[in-house]
Amino acid sequence: MPERPSVSVCMATYNGSRFVREQIDSILAQxxxxxxxxxxxxxxxxxxxxLVEDIGDRRIVVHRNARNLGYVRTFERALTLARNEVLVLSDQDDVWIDGRLDALVDATASHAVVASNLLLLESHAPLRSPITGRPWLLRSRDAARRMRNEARxxxxxxPYFGCTMALRRDALDLVLPFPDHLDESHDLWIATVANASAVLGHxxxxxxxxxxxxxNASTPRPRGVRAALRSRLLLLRLWREARRRRSSLRSR
Incomplete structure (x- = not known):
């Protein structure tokens, strides 16, 4: 049986000492x-x-930003510094379910970018959609419905969350660098550009x-009207940039 591809888990931390050890323990086990x-x-x-350095595991590599960059640019730096074939994003305060890493790596064999579902730690239930109130879940059959995905x-x-995503290294040509105007929702940028290029899997x-x-850096709490409008304008710009990058890569 062939060895699975090597993995870089990319974690951004900021004042996360309360929960980061539990998260890291669940990662190192896989x-x-x-x-x-x-x-x-x-x-x-x-x-x-x-705290992270004191764990003393040689698989852990810690870099310290010289100044506070915010979570979007910190994740961008992590993706830039990662060395291995499959890159898996991770927040600092969740818990990985057993079998997560193998499932994500297996899925990247057929899709350059993969997003999975998640459950709430307290209840083991899915999040609820802020629009419909129904369980907020990705369906594998919907991955190819690109216009529907973008409309959503x-x-x-x-329900695209960075903490559920994995990328093959060849997807970095699409994803990086992050657009200059991206100051929130790096996960929606990754989903948008992968969806536009038909390489996104659920x-x-x-x-x-x-x-x-x-x-939490992001929560399911509803936004005010001004923030919601600003977010929609940002997403429209990201969709335009995603289409530009797709065209640019195809013309090479």
Whole structure:
């Protein structure tokens, strides 16, 4: 049986000392010796980076931002520094479900970018759609419905979360660099550009227990009208940039 591709887990941390050890323990249990957990600390003030380094596992690589970049640019830096064949995004405060890594890596054999479902840590139930109130789930059959997927992204009804995503290295030509105007929702950028280029896959299997708390970078709380409109304009610009990159790569 062939060895599975090597993996870089890309984690952005900021003042995450409360939950990061539990998250890292669940990750290390699934890593092989040739994998890496790449932790980019965004100038934490609570000792997060020291805590991670003190774990003392040689698969953990810690980089400290010289200044606070925010979570979007910190994830971009992580993707840039990752060394291995499959890149898996990770938040600092969730818990990986057993079998997550193998399921994501297997899915990248047929899709350059994969997003899975997740469950809430407290209840083991799915999130609810902020638009319909129904369970917020990806279906594998919908991965090819590109215009429908983009419409759901623009409406705020697409459950794409960075913490559920994996990318093959060849997808980085599409994803990086992040657009200059991207200052939130890096996960929706990745989903948008992968969807536009028909390389996005949906993994119905839940692979993550998501911890929702007051310090999450993103929460399911509804936005105000101004913030919602600003977000929609950003997503429209991302869709245009995604189509430009698709055309650029095809013309090479």
């Amino acid at each position: 890593l092989h010796e040739h994998d890496e957990l790449l932790v980019i600390d965004d100038e934490s003030t609570d000792g997060t980076a020291d 992204i623009l409406l705020g009804d697409a 993994l119905e299997q839940p692979t993550l227990l998501r911890r929702v708390h007051s310090d």
